[in-house]
Amino acid sequence: MARNPKKARRLVVAGETFLWSLNHTHRAGESGRYEDCCESVVLRRLRARGHLRILFREGPGRLAASGFPMSSGEVCSGGRHLNLHEPGTVRALLDEALRHGWCPDDPSGREIDGWTHFDAVVRRREAATRPG
Numbered sequence: 001m002a003r004n005p006k007k008a009r010r011l012v013v014a015g016e017t018f019l020w021s022l023n024h025t026h027r028a029g030e031s032g033r034y035e036d037c038c039e040s041v042v043l044r045r046l047r048a049r050g051h052l053r054i055l056f057r058e059g060p061g062r063l064a065a066s067g068f069p070m071s072s073g074e075v076c077s078g079g080r081h082l083n084l085h086e087p088g089t090v091r092a093l094l095d096e097a098l099r100h101g102w103c104p105d106d107p108s109g110r111e112i113d114g115w116t117h118f119d120a121v122v123r124r125r126e127a128a129t130r131p132g
Helices: 087-099 115-129
Strands: 009-013 016-028 034-045 052-057 062-064 074-077 080-083 110-113
Touching: 009 087, 016 087, 034 062, 034 087, 052 062, 052 087, 052 115, 074 115, 080 115, 087 115, 110 115
Parallel strands: 052 110
Antiparallel strands: 009 016, 016 034, 034 052, 062 074, 074 080
């Protein structure tokens, strides 16, 4: 049975449960091609009111999944990429957000530019997959 893509996924960190989802937005340009693509990860602690929206907007040297040849949830910059469907990537984004002051108990929503954490998350993911 396939997972419902609209349903938030669970991520358990140090005994605390977080929920996360991934969204893609864009607009159709005059040529019919997608423009202004943006991948966004939304995180919140279970039963908390506040949330964190991490945005990866397409721009010069920065790509957000916009169809072939990129996969859904993929963001790329400088020849490096992250797959935002991977729980390990979301965990690394959560760790970076917490390290930079996001408080899951804050009842207001917060929005951040994911590209500011891209390099650190790529390093975390590379370290996690390195043998030894």
